[in-house]
Amino acid sequence: MTDPEQKQILEQWLDQHKGLLFKIVRAYALTAMDRDDLFQEIVIQVWHSIPAFRHEASVTTWLYRIALNTAIKWTRKERKHTQAEALDDVHHLLSENKTTDERLTWLYEEIHKLDEIDRSVTLLLLDGFSYKEMAAMLGISESNVGVKINRIKKQLITQSKNYDNPGI
Known part of the structure; x- marks a missing residue:
């Protein structure tokens, strides 16, 4: 899978399922800064998981599992995740409805x-x-x-x- 293909899939999934991800983030992180950090970590995990997606489950189920597992791990570690990924191109898709x-x-x-x-x-x-x-x-x-x-x-x-x- 090429990077442009992977980026296109990520953008599509985020556009279609960002509400689901925000719901999970909001349930696991209370402050705005923590929500931003957790959301970024979930997006990074989704990005890394795209090549492994085999269509055995629905995209929604797949994203839920990734988001929940990431949120649980993030909560357990209680530290800020500061992985730098070049996801600026999809930032417009990530704005939460207040x-x-x-x-x-x-x-x-x-x-x-x-x-x-x-x-x-x-x-x-x-x-x-x-x-x-x-x-x-x-x-x-x-x-x-x-x-x-x-x-x-x-x-x-x-x-x-x-x-x-x-x-x-």
């Missing part, structure tokens, strides 16, 4: 408080993946996915009551 909805901000803060696997399950659920797909991506059983989803929902419901009635 949202001011405080409920969404609250939700991402709550998702960020979850452990790594629960965060991943939550994001996959929000994007409509089946239990079977989630289990395959995360390496856990479908029944474990179901139990985790049930617990996460209960936890978020409890936390939302505190959000709706601050001071209680």
Whole structure:
């Protein structure tokens, strides 16, 4: 695969799936600087993985796995990743839509408080993946996915009551 072909694939994938990547980044990194660093690391990992993509899974599934694994590793290391890659040509594709909805901000803060696997399950659920797909991506059983989803929902419901009635 030539560099121009790889660059074209990267641009296409980022254009089509940047919302998915931003969602993962926002769940794993709270500050703007950390989100930028993590997003850059995910893009670098995607870039390196393109030649290995064999179309055995959908692009969405492939990108999810790369992004989640990268975010989990990045979180565990708790250090800034400063790999320099020449990705300036695709910078226009990477601008995040800024949202001011405080409920969404609250939700991402709550998702960020979850452990790594629960965060991943939550994001996959929000994007409509089946239990079977989630289990395959995360390496856990479908029944474990179901139990985790049930617990996460209960936890978020409890936390939302505190959000709706601050001071209680």
